Amino acid sequence: MSKVKRFEPNTVGRDFVTGDVHGHFTRLQLALDAIGFDPACDRLFQCGDLVDRGPESHLAIEWLAKPWFHPVRGNHDDYVCRFDTCDTGNWLENGGLWFSGMNKAEQLEHQVQFKELPIAIEVATATGVTFGIVHAECPRPDWGDFLRDLDDPSLSRKEQKLLTNTAMWSRRRYELDDRDKVQGVDWVVVGHQPLEHGPVVLGNTLYLDTMGWRRGVFSFLNITECKLLQAGVAQ
Template sequence: MLETIEVSRVKRFAANTVGRDIAVGDIHGHFTRLQAALDAIGFDPTVDRLFSVGDLVDRGPECEDVIKWLNKPWFHPVRGNHDDYVVRFDTCDIGNWMHNGGTWFVGLPRDEQQNYQVMFQDLPIAIEVETTQGIVGIIHADCVFDTWSQMKSELESPQSYKRLKLVQNTCMWSRSRYEQQDCRPIPDVRAVVVGHTPIEQPCVLGNVYHIDTGGWFKDGSGHFTMLDLATLQPLNPA
């Protein structure tokens, strides 16, 4: 397995030649459920890799366990909008964040808050994974650009800080493709995998795969979708 090459806000992964590459939907502080889902598909941490569409924290009971997961060498998330709250904890709309599950964070000592901030700042906005059929892109919410390359260029070589913030926020917050049921494919990438919008079952619009199927739902009615990046098919429990 080749080493990763990190360039700015986009992280690239060479093909996994010894195991599986799997993407999972939003986690929201439910790491015990996530581990159970991995166990159910026979995930092998010695050869397999898990790519997360982000939203690692908020809403669930195990948000502080995110530190353990970020230290796992096979776990690779992008930054979701809830993760970005942590990055901006001292400047964001705290009331909105608390309303959306951020209460776990406010009682932490200041140095711990800053430690989370540093870790989450290091999360890329986008990930590229090589597969035998081509590149699969991973972002949290949406690619609103005509091409994946244009989005990467905007992230890696922004015209201004203001423009960068706009593009990052779009990648982490937009639901326009899903809301408009836009089936136009992104032409220069095999597929793009996103979360952010909770749905009952995975949905494919063009070549964009929406996989947040509510594994984090409080009532347990949802499930974690595990998408095999080689086949672009959800994995069923063994």
Template sequence: MSRVERFAINKQGRDYAVGDIHGHFQRLLAQMAAIGFDPAVDRLFSVGDLVDRGPECPQALQWLEQPWFHAVQGNHEALAVTHVSGGWLDYSQYRAAGGGWFLDLPASEQARFAERFARMPLALEIATPGGPVGLVHADCPCASWLQLCEQLQAQVPQALQDYCQWSRHRLQVDDDRPIAGLRALIVGHTPLHEVRVLGNIWHIDTGGWSRGHFSLLALDNLSLANATAGE
């Protein structure tokens, strides 16, 4: 099974990307309403981390059923899958990162969430008038998008998945080398005060789940639909 999901160009409405949500769906809905998001024709693409930290984590499954909402698997969804599958976790760290709501669920409910999270792709590719836009949770370890997509076929190496979901290296070293084959790559994972662009990589987790705001990036023209001062 490929861990890449592709979407044709949206000819009826607009496409947007959003950073980490972390259980704050009502805040996100308010910002979507403020930009006039129309679920009948518009689509929202998420960099993952729908759960942990916020009070509305159980709503993640409802969002994943919406035809206008599409998300990659973030590291927090991966943690839930690892727990249910019997993999090793640092449980004190998992709880500190907001996973207590999940660990305290009955085993049957944990399994229901984990089954759905396990089916989330690791990468999304969206056609736009200016060329393809990609999404992964944290970063792309490859110099080209095609190379990453080829490696996300069948059995994905754990090291590759970990890089896509956990890496902060690009931001730490200010690596502005672009990812070939993409108009833009959209990532989250690392909360920032404002959107930051390195090469063609857009880091859009601006802490809407914390004390910041959700940055909604319009994919047709790569503009912030709800830009605030400084962005």
């Protein structure tokens, strides 16, 4: 199963990207309503961390069934993939109590579906601008190298784990204020880093987790028009 999903341009509607959800799907839906999102023709790409912290993590499965909803895997989503081997104490401290309340069959169903989440998404547009989406940051200087390595069977298990963990967990670029551009792609859109004062751009990496899950107001990138907007109901 590929860790990468690629999408051709949307020829019938608009494409949007938004940040982390953290179990607040009602707040996300209100924000989508506010921007006039049309599920019949629009697509929503999402930067991962569907679950934990909020009261609606159990709705993630319903959202994954929506044909217009396309998330990458975040570090909190990866807890679900590793629920039978991960440090459950650490997970519980970070919002994983909702999962422990499920029976084993429900837990296994979540694990199966969450393992299908890609680590990276690439979206083409009619204007020729290409967008890469990953939860935390691109671990390689070149986007194409990153995508190739994600599916490279010659990489050792240790190398694969380091690559995917960096993509889902790292804050290196943000903490170092690294403004070097990721080559081989026009924009890389990420979540993971909670932001108080709006989206942040470092080089060609756009940080989009403005904590809509907490504040109710989500940031969106309309990639069809390459335009940023915020919408939702403030909490």
